[in-house]
Amino acid sequence: MSKNVEMGAAGSITVAVLVLAVVALLRSFYRRYTRLDNRKDDGSE
16 A cells, blocks of 8 residues: 655755755764864873
């Protein structure tokens, strides 16, 4: 009993915006983590 669901333009735009938001957040957290990691390495010397 599988149905074919068509998203349309609004659904495609929504999915694209959500993917871009997730990528931006992951990039932001990664940059923050590497900055803190570098600061920790510099402080131990």
